[in-house]
Amino acid sequence: MLRLSSLYRFPMKSAKGEPLQQAQVDALGLAGDRRWMLVDAENGRFLTQRAFPRMSQLSALWNAAGGLSLKAEGLPDLDVPLPEPDANLRGTFVWGAPMFVPDAGDEAAQWLSGFLGKACRLVQVPEHRARDIPGSLLPEEKVGFADGFPLLLIGQASLDDLSARVGRPLEMLRFRPNLVVEGSEAYAEDGWTRIRIGGVEFSVAKGCSRCILTTIDPATGERSADREPLTTLKGYREREGEVYFGQNLINRSNGVLEVGMAVEVLE
Structure with missing residues (x-):
């Protein structure tokens, strides 16, 4: 069974994130994110x-x-x-x-x-x-200071696979997701187009292209000398010059999310 295993909010763009047990979803994604x-x-x-x-x-x-x-x-x-x-x-x-x-x-x-x-x-x-939201034709689709979309989802199995390829455990927070899902195969989220968590539905908009920020250790602020995990990601997750890891989401309704909720893939 798929379930929501972690929730993160990043109140200030590029500052530390905070883990949550529960979060309200509003018109711009997670409240306060x-x-x-x-x-x-x-x-x-x-x-x-x-x-x-x-x-x-x-x-x-x-x-x-x-x-x-x-x-x-x-x-x-x-x-x-x-x-x-x-x-x-x-x-x-x-x-x-x-x-x-x-x-x-x-x-x-x-x-x-x-x-x-x-x-x-x-x-x-x-x-x-x-x-x-970039490219949106719907006036109600809005985003705050996030790069492009209100929410980011990563599968835990995807991070586990990447860590194995790099050869050391990687922190989920260096990828700054809002939602982490466990119980799926690695990169299964690449094939999702619509999901539901609790009473909240989400459209999967597009893959998240990654940059040098992923090489910064969130605990120390130091950049990896070997440019990992970006170097490894480029070897198998690069398309048309961009490296992808995780999926951007747009919420189609508001409501409450809580760690442990079931995740249903609708399409």
Whole structure:
């Protein structure tokens, strides 16, 4: 039987993730997931572990008030309130898509600039300021600050297979999925087009192309000297110059997900 074995939320794009036992699914995916983002203070370009691996050591967790709780070694903890949704708007863009979203204020910017060693600003995306899913013709299909789609799913057997090929155990968190499914064959998710977990249905949109970020150890923030697992993935998961691991999802309904729920493949 297929079941949901893990749930992860990543409140800030490219910061640490948090494991969950239960999560609400809303119009933009998991509630609170990738709703915050760091941007360059000068040009609004978004910042990630690709250029700043230190972000892997930043704890930026969604709190019950809807704000963000920041923690990092050597810095005092900081709770950032949810900004007003239509005030202090800052222009940014995610992979070419322009967005105008609220800035979280100077205190958060100073804290994060000190942590990163670069002048940056913290922004947040309310639902009505989300962007269209790339390539979608449906106006209701929106995404926050995730790269392209609201959710990412990986089969546990797929990671186990990759770990065996690399020759050492790999952490699931380096691939930053929201949903982990166990009980399937390795890469079975490649053939799914529609699934249901609990009362929530999902369309499987496309494979997730992977980048240098997968070579960063989520525990230490250090890049693998051997460029693994990207090197191994290129050997058997490359298509048309892109390396794929995991599947992007679009939720077709809202509801609650809980670890242990059955996963049903509808198509």
